[in-house]
Amino acid sequence: MIENAPCGYISLLPDGRIGHVNRTFLGWSGHATGQMVGKRLSDFLTIAGRIYYETHIAPLLRKQAAFEEVAIDAVKADGQPLPLIANVAERRDRDGKPLSIRLALIKATDRRRYEQELLGARELAKAAEKAAEEKLQREQEASELREQFIAVLGHDLRNPLASISAGARLLDRTVQSEKERQIIAMMQTTVTRMAGLIDNVLDLARGRLRGGIGLDRDANQLLEPALGGVVDELRLASPGRVIETEFQLDRPVNCDPARLAQMLSNLVGNALMHGNSSKPVIVHANTREGRFELWVSNSGQPIPAVAMGRLFEPFFRGNAHASRQGLGLGLYISSQIAKAHGGRLTVSSTSEETRFTFEMPLA
Structure with a gap:
């Protein structure tokens, strides 16, 4: 059973010379029994394996009498390395003197390659x-x-x-x-x-x-005149179009009025460009429950679902006619203004109405 075991087996005498080698190891290494018995194990190890055996394995074995799964390389008869995994145990007498050292060896060629x-x-x-x-x-x-x-x-x-x-x-x-x-x-x-x-x-x-658009906040300045001024300018610039306003601002808003005016200009301009020219554009702003809300709505064709997720990306211009396109930055900048105020700009679009809504905390 020992001679034909699936693992290699070597027995060392107390002086470190090889006393026995099983057939399995001889088959792996290509050595003959007479070539190995009586010689030291280190004679059949690679230089690196010999150094490791003398400086690590032997001292460790003297200290604890056994160890498991130590990688070591032997040398085959043709000079090629033979990677091995060794389990080593030292047998001692009652006085603690070594009687023999037994090595069970597993060929680790595939493991070493892996x-x-x-x-x-x-x-x-x-x-x-x-x-x-x-x-x-x-x-x-x-x-x-x-x-x-x-x-x-x-x-x-x-x-x-x-x-x-x-x-x-x-x-x-x-x-x-x-x-x-x-x-x-x-x-x-x-x-x-x-x-x-x-x-x-x-x-x-x-x-x-x-990392974001800068703001010049002012909680004391009234916001309604700034928003109303934007609407008046766009009414003059778009004669024949109706822009209705609903302002319910009964308390101050800690914001940058110029930036919110810029946002409103972008949103209303967008509504005038894409909305039904026979229907009014509605601008609504209110302050309630600790929040400021501003929304702009228009009638017309709904925004395609494929475009909804990209409206606030820079340079995205949807399917507008070339003569009516800008750089595609208006909605992106508006969303950045909303973000800078700690708020959010959202959009909803149906066959009845497209609405852009901005909300932010009052303080």
């Missing part, structure tokens, strides 16, 4: 993770550079645009024909549109670079 493959896979995973982190860092640096470029470009565009606006106002004083008046009016409309686009781009850059 361990090496596992280590290799871990190294590959670490390398891939490091490459991904480096790529992410490069993308973040490139993104920050783009945002800085956008911010500088938007800022620098304001000066020539202001010059164009001032020139148009001067020319408007000396017009001599209706055709000239129409051209100047078109120039002024274009300047206003360009100024709005630049403001949106700058807000996008500020939000991305600084």
Whole structure:
């Protein structure tokens, strides 16, 4: 049973020489019995295995008389390494003197290959993770550079645009024909549109670079005049369209009035663009139960379900006609203004009504 056991078996004499080797180990190693018996076990170990045996296994064995599952490499007759897992026990007499050492050996070639493959896979995973982190860092640096470029470009565009606006106002004083008046009016409309686009781009850059849109809160300033002013401007800009207001603001709101006015302008402009031109746009604002609520509604075709989840993403413009599209930043910036106030901008859309609603705490 010992000779043909499924594990290798080696018995050492008290002086460390090999006393017996079973057939299983001889078959694994390719050595003959006469080549091994009488010699030291270390003679059949690799250099690393020999060092490990002399510095670790032998002292440990003297100390505790046994140990289990120790990895060690032997050398086969052809010089190739033979990975092994050893269980070792020392038999002693009543006085504690060693009588023999018995080694039960399991061939660990497949296990060692698996361990090496596992280590290799871990190294590959670490390398891939490091490459991904480096790529992410490069993308973040490139993104920050783009945002800085956008911010500088938007800022620098304001000066020539202001010059164009001032020139148009001067020319408007000396017009001599209706055709000239129409051209100047078109120039002024274009300047206003360009100024709005630049403001949106700058807000996008500020939000991305600084982690959100900055606010200048004022709890003492009345909010209704700011909201009413936005509605009046849009009524003048959209003759023939009806914008109804419902303001119930009986207490102050700790907010940035200019930013909320900007939000309202975006929402109402969006309603005028996409809503039914024969139906009114409704603007409602109230303060109650410790919260401020502002909503804008319009009639018309409902927003497609596929677009609902992306409305507040930057540069998303849905299926608007090209001539009516901007940069697709209005709703994104409005959502960022809401977030900066500690509130939330939501949307609901049915065949009867599309409504954008903003809510935030009063204080």
